[in-house]
Amino acid sequence: MGDFDFGVIIQSLPFLGEGMLLSLWLTFLAIIGGIILGTLLALARLSGIAPLSLLAAGYVNLIRSVPLLLVLFWFYFLVPLALGRPIGSFYSALIAFVMFEAAYYSEIMRAGIQSVRRGQVQAGQSTGMNYWQIQRYVVLPQAFRNMIPILVSQGIILFQDTSLVYVVSLQDFMTSSSIVAKTEGRLVEMYVFAAFVYFVICLTGSIYVRRLKERISV
């Protein structure tokens, strides 16, 4: 074992920084897309319209029973085939993450929607609001607020999961670290550094979630 070489890390910081920006951007877009699609899935599942809720439940259960890597490979393979032209691994990965995370977010949002008491919906109905108005002004704002800590934890998990784009060679933080590790022959330094960076970001995130929970539970 040679000495731990900080030089190689410092030297490659700009390159790693670009990778980190891509990781964060992918996480951000996937969270937004996942929450929107997940909320729609949750609404479909609770809609009481049998075909719609069956379809949503089937989708959620299917996605939740396969690994994220498989979904990544599916979209990496399918999207260019369906569109008839290559669109680059970023968009394939983004679509895969949105479709995958939507299933998990939909379970969270379903619990959130069910945590809003029935009386609230009835009050909305009795004041003459239609379905979408009740969801928009009464149910969803409360569902979101109740679920914020869990939504954020899911976001942290999602951030960790973005490291898997390594398998489709998209240059996020993980892939960049691995490229430097291999070209410089410094596996120990780069992977320990990558672990350290992920650890600091995710630990900060989970401490923040704990604070949020305490604030909400009081």
Added chain:
Amino acid sequence: MNYNWNWGVLFEDPYYGWLLSGFGWTVAVALSAWCIAFSVGCLVGIGRTVPNPTIRAFCTAYVELFRNIPLLVQMFLWYFVLPEILPDDMGRWMKRDMPNPEFTTAVLALGFYTASRIAEQVRAGIEAVPAGLAAASTAHGFSTAQTYRYILLPISLRLIVPPMTSEFLTIFKNSSLALTIGLLELLAQSQQISEYTFQGFEALTAATVIYVSIALIGTVIMQLLERFTFIPGYVGKGG
């Protein structure tokens, strides 16, 4: 979209055998990792609830460390970094002579990672046991070990069977990450079939069907276990 369908490829030699062996490795990795995850997870989870502050701090540190580093990074740490930082002889042994290096590494990485998640479930289960029970056993003169052995663990381990189901299924899904260190498990084999035959759709479908079947079978087994371990009058939800 023009695509040449050929479902028969999945049943041809050698692709059929590849899928089967991939399935075998997936199950082997998942079950072996589960043994580590369950035993370490229980110990760490219990450790987080004991009165001794040193043990508690150590177990909390374990959970935070393993939960906040992506599994992929942990895989690489076990596979590429550990042999380098171990004493020379051991490192050389890991690199050259360790039997099935990819399999062993994947099991260790997945096992210790999942242990941190199981530890959280175990801790939650122990904390869900009403405080009065532990107090009553202390009042009866039980030692801490006896309180755990006769009161806390028998109740909490049965309480956490439902969340354990999802951890048990997750370990099968997460075992797919072993392909990043070169283990030819199910997903890797399906990728290999798609590269050899250009029948990506069929290969991915086969992998999907197998993963879904594993999830279904796992769910059924765990539901049976749930019925078997159900505490009458206790699981009315919320304790």
